[in-house]
Amino acid sequence: MIHPIPPGTRDVLPDEMRELRAIGVRMREVFAGAGYGEVHTPSLEYEDVLRWGEERAAGARYRTFDEHGAVLALRSDMTIPIARLVATRFRDPTEPLRLFYEGRAWRVVGDATGQQREFLQSGIELIGVLGADAEAEVIALAVEALAAAGLARHRVGLGDGALYRTLLAALEVPLDRHRDLLACLSRRDLAGLAGRVTDLDLAPDARELLIRLPELRGGPEVLDRVDGPAARGALEGLRTLYGALERRGVSDRVILDLGLVRELGYYTGAVYEVYDPAVGFALGGGGRYDELIGRFGDGRPACGLTLDVQRVHIAQAAEERLR
């Protein structure tokens, strides 16, 4: 008899479970040591409430019904429920909050192999603080947590989630083309992006900017390779953040990546993704989301970063084999 479990879910046996627990404990110790407090939210929430956080994410959620026929959904990320929690339970919008979590989230998967249906996420949210130093704190803490988990060569890709959208608007690319272009960018299909940009009715230098920008990755020098009034705000923000990361001694971990966009739509400024050279997938990511909490109550600025504990474990095991 074979009793399959749904693809994208896993049974974990004791040897691996011990290692996952150890990674979780070490990361939580780093977060707690930096003054972050752990919170928990329900796995099942009213779908109507979660939708306020992001309409587009609704399709990624598993839905079921409560005893009165109301639609409940399994959370597909942790940041939206925590934004709801903050607006509801922490009433003073001027008080900075440092929160962390370790919990599961679920996403509807397609037929592509290797997609995870159930994730274990560990992450931090820094709420009520504007400015690059908040983002630098979050990035530096994630770098430290991953070192505590046993990684040595992890890197953070850093971009601006609004930069490409701003450029598209400034160059008057028709609105109905934006989603398709951003989707190419978000799945790193730069060839597909170049093809679509070439078809646009644009001046040659505008086309070149849209094709070249996502290829700009590296140290702070990449910030000098772009110009134009539309890009200036984002570039200035990234320059300031890079300076704050230098002061925290983690800028050698950071790769500027001007084509970085994150799948979720609530990011309003800097976005980041975490990698390890031992594995071919992102270990997590995050960014600034200054408008999300305001959808649930008094607005406050915020930024955060989440790590996939299972993927961190795979990277840690791969690093260990390389040593």
Added chain:
Amino acid sequence: MIHPIPPGTRDVLPDEMRELRAIGVRMREVFAGAGYGEVHTPSLEYEDVLRWGEERAAGARYRTFDEHGAVLALRSDMTIPIARLVATRFRDPTEPLRLFYEGRAWRVVGDATGQQREFLQSGIELIGVLGADAEAEVIALAVEALAAAGLARHRVGLGDGALYRTLLAALEVPLDRHRDLLACLSRRDLAGLAGRVTDLDLAPDARELLIRLPELRGGPEVLDRVDGPAARGALEGLRTLYGALERRGVSDRVILDLGLVRELGYYTGAVYEVYDPAVGFALGGGGRYDELIGRFGDGRPACGLTLDVQRVHIAQAAEERLR
């Protein structure tokens, strides 16, 4: 703006979360120290597979669909998924297995207030070992885990899940009345039970046995207050288990309770429930389930016990206030 979460679910803020984590860690340390290894199973499984574990529990589960239209369900307990895991991943049925878990489960709730929709369960399963000493090991370990979590006055109610059913059959009570009578017993409605038994067409001493038996609670002397061939097997089993608990030095924690039945239908022998005098609800329970794993593969005997971490925390806080 108010953003409700579904009744029976909770947001947990940092102070409480620290205490819940501490309880979880201490209980897991006790389990691991006794040679138990932690396992994890997916929250979402195929409903068809879970049904093999218990048909009746299907109504308690939240259901959703996967991308192919197959029905997925959120697990409503941890023992059925672990039985599936054991049958699938541990192929040698003669090897004793000591497993533990800490994870969430979900149940459909009615309109009654106070029912939990989402639970955090921490528990143990001792698989492949027949006999009272296995049950005594599980009970003693749970008693120790609760002491490590900060409880001091916790007690274990001990009964036989098959005893009352066996008596009903031996006294030739019509089969269509069993479910109603057992439901009364399971919700401790002894007045309702007495009324229904009085209506049965039975000899006076049979009626008295069915009414009196569930009232028998206390030390080993209660085992001498019942007789009859139908009860003999269960009584002998409880006597042997009580002896094993005495040898482990935990019999002073145990209250024999001949009316104890557990809601889940897979128990085949001894059943137990854990209480603390500071709170008015069970903290957990378990029993022997020798037929469950066989529904998923090679059969093997097993017993286990689960604790509700949230309830353990409430009891621990109540105990602290009493000190």
